Structures are given as C-alpha cells and as structure tokens.
Amino acid sequence: MSDPIRTELNDGVLTVTLARAEKKNAITQAMYAALAEATERAQTDAAVRVLVFKAEGDSFSAGNDIADFIAIGTSGGGQMLDAPVFRFLKSLAELDKPAVAAVRGRAVGIGVTLLLHCDLVVVAEDALLSTPFVNLALAPEAASSMLLPMVMGHQRAFEMFALGEPIDGKTAFAWGLANRCVPAAEVDAVADGLVAKLAARAPNSIRKTKRLMRDAEQIWALMQREGEAFGSQLSSPEAMEAFMAFSQKRAPDFSKAG
Template sequence: MSDHILTQLDGGVLTVTLARPDKKNAITQAMYSALAAATRQARTDDAVRVILFQGQGDSFSAGNDIADFIAIGGGQETQLVDAPVFQFLRALADLDKPAVAAVRGRAVGIGLTLLLHCDMVVVAEDALLSAPFVNLALAPEAASSLLLPAVLGHQRAFEVFALGEPIDGRTAMAWGLANRAVAADQVDATAAELAAKLAARAPNSIRKTKALMRDAEAMWALMQREGEAFGSQMRSPEAMEAFMAFSQKRKPDFAKAG
C-alpha cells in the first residue's frame, strides 16, 4: 500500500484520495497498487455502494510520475501489462458499482482517462484536463482510445490526444466529460452529494444498469492492446527524447524521429 492513497468509508461511499499534493498527485507504481486494492474493495465489499475519487491540494492528478515511468521503461524484461498500473486498470474495467470523481486544478493523462471510467464527474469550472500522450511520444491508455471518441467524437478526441492541449471544466461539461461544472470550492461538496444520492439507490439495480452499459472484458482486452503500444513507445528513442526534454524543461525535438 502507499501512504499517498487515503481511503475512508462512510455512508456506503468509499472515498479514495490521491494524497501527494506536493507533486500535484502524480501517481507512482506504489500508488497504483493502492488504487487497485481500493477499487477491488469497492467491487467486493457489500458495505461499499459507491467509490469517490478525489485529490488533495490544488490538482486532481498530474498523471504518471515521469521518473517512475522512465524506470519502468528501462526494465526490458518486465512487461508493462504486469505493472501495478495495469492492476488498477483491470480493477476499473471490472468495477460494476458507481464511480464518482471530484476534479479541481490539473487532470493530466490518467487524471483525465480515469474520468472516462467514472459514472458521474464534477469538475471545477477552471480545471484543466489534458491527455498529452503524444507530447511524451506515448500512446493512449485505460481504454481511452475507445472511450474518449465515444464521448467527444473522433475529431475532438484526436485533437485532445494529438495536440495534448488542455480543456477547461466548462468545456469538459459541454463536451460530455462531466456532469457538473462548479466553482472550485464547491467541487468536493457537489461530488459528495451525488455520491450519497447514488449510495441511497437500489444497489443491485444500479450494478446491473452499469454492467449493461459497458463490456468489461472487451475493455480489458483493449487496455492490453493499448499497453503493448504504450510499452513499445516507452522504450522508443522519441520517448527518451520526450522524457529528457521534460526533465530539462525544454521542448522535445522529434526532427530525426521517423
């Protein structure tokens, strides 16, 4: 488990908090292991009716911890699909109980794609959501190559992936990524209110409704295909250039990439 993932069960709502505010809640592999355990608990514990994801501090999540992922990329013998991040993704694919997210500040990479697995999302109006996989010479994950176009349409989704530019909370709601866009200081309360309403609904009816709306096995199969593309890109020269540029706070130079 990780000290940077906090859980609390109250009134049927399991609140899972990303608690690494000094790093904008960038997610390490240890944090992914804890997130996977919490998500599995949400599915198997009858006391849990709803899982609520939120972040400490001024950001939901800055995405994957880059140093952590560079270390994985250097491990040629380890398959990415065996990494803790994929334990979490499998748990998300299997989750048949409602998931709610409360998003303030930045939601980057997995910080955005996690929202596609949530059934209700509350964003701050000034939140900034982005999926800069191509900026890092990577590929989409978390079944987002299917789920994001399903929500936004191909053109908008491709722009989000290919350009990596953020959209604000108002745009996220207008495009269908969120249920509510509210002032930043109202995000947690609004999300908690929605989670409580869901927890009061007939639990088996809710689970069957969610299960009918998604194909967990197909989603997991896609996550594995994405993982192959993501893993091959992580070990590519262009990704190494992107990671180096990120650490040196400069723009990457892909002029020689082909």
C-alpha cells in the first residue's frame, strides 16, 4: 500500500501530497500525524523556504475520514484536543514560512479550512469547495470561525458554514479564498510558478512579514476553543444521527433536536 502522505524537498520547496485518491483524500488521524510532521519540518528545517500542499486524484480532500470521527465520537469525543489533527493545526498556526496550495476537484471541511492557513492558493475553475460542519452536526475548526469571515465577510462565511453548500473555484476566487483561478489542467503549473517566486525571495523578510500579518497565539487559542465545541458535538445525539444518515445515504433528521 502506498503512503497516503508523500513529501519531497527540492530546491527549498517541501511539497506535501495527499495520496489517498481512492478515498478522495479523506484524512485519517494517521495522515494528520504525517501532515503535522511535515509542517513542523517546514518550520524548523533551514533548507525549506516554501511549503506546498497538493493532492492526487480528482479531489483535493473529502475532509476528515468519517470512520475516525465515529470512533472518537463513540468513545466520548474528549480525545479531540489530544488527537493528531490538533498537532497539525498547531503546526499550521505556528508556521511562519509561506505555504501554497494547489486545489483541484472537491475540497471539503479541512480541505477548505487548510487553505485559510496558506498564503497563496491556486484553485481550479471547476473545483467545488464546501464546509459542511453543520450538516454533520459539528462545529468549525482550524480557526475558520474567525479566518473565513475575515476573508469573505460574515454573511458569506455563515452561509458556507450553516448551509454547507459548495461554491465553485470562480466563486472562491471572487470571494477572496484564492489568489488565482485557472483551468484544472493549469493549476499545478501556475502554483509551481508562484512557488518558485516565493523561494527566490529573501526568506527572513518573508517570515517576518508573515509573522506581522498573523497572530499565531490568537489563532492557536481559537483552535483550542473550537476543538472543545467540536469535541462536545462529536459525541452528541445530533452528530450520531448525522453520521448514521451519512452512512445510510439519507438526509439527517434533526426535528427532535433541541
């Protein structure tokens, strides 16, 4: 079985590839551990100037692996802050080197909120991006409850969270979630061009610029508060109904929730 997370360092660029195409690059806790390790390496390794997120197959990421969620939820949900996903989120909050994402196909949940921690995002015109946390009776994560409204405004962000309906790449670009929107076949080439420009810039100047633009402590503190809300929802009857409905390919019934 191939490694679902592949990393490659070349000319100062650490490329992290989601390589679980047969599962639409749904992310397991083991994959989060590998993502955390790669992001921590990007932060501490002097040879790394730029971190790049890419994906194999027809989806950037289907989001969190539902089976992992069900396992955590049925065990009480209290493990969330100790789970590998939070090691990854902390590494994103603390990263002061530039990060770039190349997005094709579907990006769901963490597949979208990850982009809020990237400094340059190239998205395919026909990509579909969604944050269906409420559809799964969960709560936002990755500091997205603050960062998404900052990017696109409260009303648009609330619609993405509360309705969970996808927006295409052109809309994502228009709403400020991406720097470039191009045909799917051009995504990697355009991203690679931007990465090369970043890698050629003065590295310490870029790091200081990014640190001035982001409050890492505030972002990490919010991630932890979101994690508490997420964890409490994960073990709730609402979430169990949502997960059951998802596995049964039906709409969830929240009529008795309150």
